[in-house]
Every structure is written in C-alpha cells, then in structure tokens.
Amino acid sequence: MPDASRRSERSRSAILRAAVALLEEKEYADLTVEAIASRAGVGKQTIYRWWGGRGPVVLDALIDHLGPDGPPSLPDTGDLEGDLRLVLRAIVAELADRRLSATTRALTIETLSSDEFAERMRDRLLRPQLDTIKERLRAARAAGQVRDDVDLDHAVELLIGPAYHRWMMRTGPLTEGYADDMVDLALTALRPAAVRSGAAGGAADSP
C-alpha cells in the first residue's frame, strides 16, 4: 500500500472513530462536520470531499462500529415471548428517548431524501439488525413455536413496524406496556394454530 493510501486509510478511520465518539457524547444537533474533523485531526474539507456531508459520514461510522461480523445474535433462552419482549422494549426505549433517537431521526430523513443513502443504510446497517430478529424467529420456527407458512421478513415487520410508525407519526406513547402488547399481538399471529388456541385459552382462563 503506498504511503498516500495508508495516510488516507488512517484519516478515514480517525474520522469514523471521531464520529462514533461524538455520537456518544453530544446531541446530534451539535455533531457538526467541523466537530468531527477537529476531533479526528483532519480538515473539514476532507470530510466534505469524501462523504459530502454529515449524514453519510455518520452512517459509515455506525457501519464501521458494527464491525465486519455485524450485530451480535439475539439471546435464545427458549422463551420466544420473553426474548422478543426484551428486543422490542429496547427498540421502543430508544425511540422514546429524544436524544437517543435523534440519530435514527436524522438517518431516516436522509433515507427518505436519497436513494443512494437509503440503499447503503438498508444493506449495511438496517438489514443486519433485522436479520438478528429473523434468525431468532427461524430458531423458534424450528422449535415449533412459529407457523411454517409465515414469511419471516413479514414476521419481523409485524413485530417492529408498528413501533416505528408510532414513533414517526407520534400517534401514541412508546412504553414498555406498548412493546409487550405488540409482541403479544404479533406472536398471536405467528404461533401455530394448536399452540395459539392453547395459549389464548390459557390467557382467557387466567384471573
């Protein structure tokens, strides 16, 4: 690798690490290209030249932060409902927090504004995260806890789509109770009929 490439690669890494560090410390509104450049020890023109602006550099920083292996698998305790409640509660808690969700808000605006950004965001950041839920559902299906005829991508969207809609449109509070209720509804749709009527009967009989 020639020196110039090595230097570029070092600067690129420094910029991405600076962006992640600032994301953890600051409000998204204060996360300017200037602040990233200053922390990384590069000129802000370098960032504009390589990325064009704040959104794309933040996206690359988050992708870089995920690492080559992507996000860790979800826990599989055998209790599908319990495992999914933890996932959805975590998503809902993040969306409910204005500071934590500011990055998601900014990335969603960029996604709605640019095809190129949307594809990179989907393929490199979102899909790996959705796939962790899909793999947990696949294991549940192998264990007879999810219907064989369900499209697992649809199942993932059934679980998380309502929370994102509520967040985006601000149509109601994002609480733990909401997360649990949406897991309950989704699992009622996803369970095999035999398991479902058993569970529904049990729930109806309980005091």
Next chain:
Amino acid sequence: MPDASRRSERSRSAILRAAVALLEEKEYADLTVEAIASRAGVGKQTIYRWWGGRGPVVLDALIDHLGPDGPPSLPDTGDLEGDLRLVLRAIVAELADRRLSATTRALTIETLSSDEFAERMRDRLLRPQLDTIKERLRAARAAGQVRDDVDLDHAVELLIGPAYHRWMMRTGPLTEGYADDMVDLALTALRPAAVRSGAAGGAADSP
C-alpha cells in the same frame, strides 16, 4: 368582516386550491412555492409570510381538501377481511408509486424535522384517516369479529405499520400479495380465539 380580512381569506383559499391542483398535476419536486403563488395569483412572499415554506402550505392544502367532515368512512360489507384488504392494497399501491408517494415522503421528512409540523400533521391529516380504520375495526368488534381485549389503536398500527416501515426503509416490494399477507397476519392476531381456530382450521384444510 372588513375588506382586508375578506381579501386575505380569498387569497388563502386560492393558495390552498392552487397547491392541491398542482399536487395532482405535477411531480412534488416541481411543486415550488413560486408555482403555487403564480397559480393562485398572489406574490410568493405572501406564502412565505403565512406558511414559511412549501411543506406547511401543502399540509394545509391537504387538510383543507379533506373538508370539515374529514375522510369518508370505510365501506362495511360485513366481510372484515375483504374490507381491510381493499384499504391496505390502496395504501400499499400509493406507497409503491414513486410519484404518488412523493408527497407522503416530503410530509414525513417535515414531520421528522419539526415538532409543530408533526403535531398538525398527526391531528389534522393522519389521525382522521387512521380513525376510519379504527371505526371499521370497532364495528367488527361489535360483530364479534375482533377480540374485546384488543386496543384498537394498536390494531390499526399492526395493520399499517409494517407497510410504512417497508416503504420507509425499502426492505421489500410493496405488492398486493404483501398487503393481503399483512391483513391475514393482523386478523389472525385480532380475531377472537374461537373464530381464529375455526378460520385457521378451515384455511389449513382447504386445498
């Protein structure tokens, strides 16, 4: 009403009608404040002064276009699944069409960017539309086709949230088959246990 107020009210109406007419004729990208002003026969400074920009005037135009009675009720044929399929197919078809969904995309960006816009959008444009689905589900509940213990706002989100998530994140095709599958999943979650096992049994037995 003094002459000046009457003139203002006439200009306001002309602007809102011009915006709706242009929305039907043009790409959203071509719907500039200048184009609206020119069609309405006012100066563009009037629009900037009263609304601040394109997003808020388009939102008010759509609210005005709904009229004081809001959107019409959904058809109630007694066949809940059929009625909901029509609704979700229409939503999905609009989201799948880049031209038709450009307005929704622009309004969603504004919603994510401004609290004031978000609240007006939710209360005056979105909620009345979601309520038509909620009322259809309420009638279904009265007819014993939806569980008594379901929160109807959650039920509406279960139906439409996945499609909006798929649209926003571009994670899959928005087709009629997708719409029908999401209605099927949502109704499996929403039906009373007795109806559900009957229906699931019937579906499993059919060729």
